[in-house]
Amino acid sequence: MTTINLITKINAPKKIVFDLSRNIDVHQNSASKTNEKAIAGITFGLINLNETVTWKGKHFGIYLTHTSKITEMKLYDYFVDEMVNGNFKSFKHEHSFKEKNGKTVMIDNLMYETPFGIFGKFFDKLILKNHMTKFLTTRNAVLKKLAENQQ
Incomplete structure (x- = not known):
């Protein structure tokens, strides 16, 4: 399993940052390089506990889809999204x-597993984790800029 841990310091109250982090429109804006769009489930606004969103985006030259469900949420403290359908063997993203x-x-604590055994692990180390x-x-960076501009 691969784990990515990121810490981002933002000069804004956590309620603003929390809501921006679960905003579908903000995610689409931040993922413009991959042309990521919400195509099913919650497709705009704020996603909440037990709701799903299906994303379609271009990664590595091909369009991929990924459906996530918000499996845990404590308002303004944390939420967790987990893959229910997609190209990973498993995928869990904890936001605190x-x-x-x-x-x-x-x-951000992102944990995922790649399929395809040793080939998936090699692809992960060579390209995917980066x-x-x-x-x-x-x-x-987009969340930080938006949150700090709301001050």
Whole structure:
């Protein structure tokens, strides 16, 4: 299993950051390089507990779909999305938010497994982990900019 941990410090209250993090429209904006679009389930606005969204985006030159469900949520503290259908063997993304003095620390813990045995592991080490890290880092930069501009 591969794990990616990111910490992003944002000069905004965690309620703003939390809501931007689960906003479908914001995600589509942050994933414009992969032309990622919500095509089923919740396709705009805020996603909530037990709701799903299906994404379609172009990764590695081909269009892929990925359906996630929000499996855990405690408003403004954390939420978890897990793959229910897609190209990974497993995929779980934990989003946590901590606030101190009006500033938020956003913590991403992404855990996934690739299919195809040793070939999947090789692809992960060679390309996928770096791709996923850049994807999340870009997303977090957009969230940070939006949240800090709402101040």
